[in-house]
């Protein structure tokens with residue numbers, strides 16, 4: 001049995017102690033070598049100091065990938081090891097990114113259950129044990145074919161038909177349960193992300209990945225084969241908005257969060273619309289479509305657009321990038337990166 005501290009317990013959490021002493025929070029990011037971890041670490045390190053933000057992942061960081069601060073190799077399915085990291089490093093805030101995404105989850109169902117569900121149980125129990133603040137994203141994957149697809153609200157039908165979606169609904173509900181439980185009162189915070197577009201980091205195993213891969217193929221080869229139908233409309237966001245929103249939600253005073261799971265939206269587009277926008281920079285780009293039935297079925301079960309008015313009302317969420325600005329920025333960054341590699 002692990003000794004679990006409660007918010008009603010007789011001692012203050014380390015987070016509260018550090019806050020009262022004016023010290024910056026100590027932050028651990030799991031799944032840190034994925035699409036979002038290094039960019040979030042960079043942003044948090046510039047606020048709180050390099051050493052206060054620890055990136056972790058179950059694989060070793062190749063040189064240069066973990067940025068300017070500490071990296072710890074750590075598997076979220078190993079409770080005791082993770083417990084040691086949280087305790088020895090004096091962690092106050094935990095950002096939990098470790099997960100298998102939607103498409104890879106369908107290929108590796110058992111592993112997705114172990115990592116996405118088992119890993120989250122470990123993280124949540126440590127959050128409770130050490131009185132941490134926990135941010136764990138959910139996504140459009142938490143919705144399913146019976147969800148209203150346009151302007152999807154926060155509270156609606158959630159019957160996803162992927163293991164990824166099932167695990168995200170589990171995250172949302174268990175996190176909220178631990179938050180409202182009178183003895184646990186865990187500071188759980190969850191934003192539902194759309195597909196994320198990033199120029200410096202690559203996504204892996206998702207259904208929305210095409211929207212990043214197309215830039216590389218367009219610039220390098222002038223050709224791309226898309227696995228989704230040209231009219232598949234999905235909600236998307238540029239990574240800078242995603243990182244800023246995550247930091248804003250992490251910072252929001254707890255009593256301002258009237259809910260614990262919020263939609264976060266920016267803009268929506270189809271592959272066809274993205275191709276037309278990208279052709280402004282790569283006019284010779286040719287795209288053909290060879291549909292992957294697994295990823296198409298997943299995409300068809302997700303919303304086309306999200307309603308994020310509660311996030312705007314409660315913690316001031318507002319996106320900055322639209323499709324045109326995202327495309328221009330992605331194109332510039334990827335061109336620069338490709339030139340550097342030459």
Ligand code: AKB
Pocket residue numbers: 101102103139140141193194195196203205206207208209
């Ligand atoms: C995926 O495609 O699986 C992710 C997501 C939308 O959650 N990018």
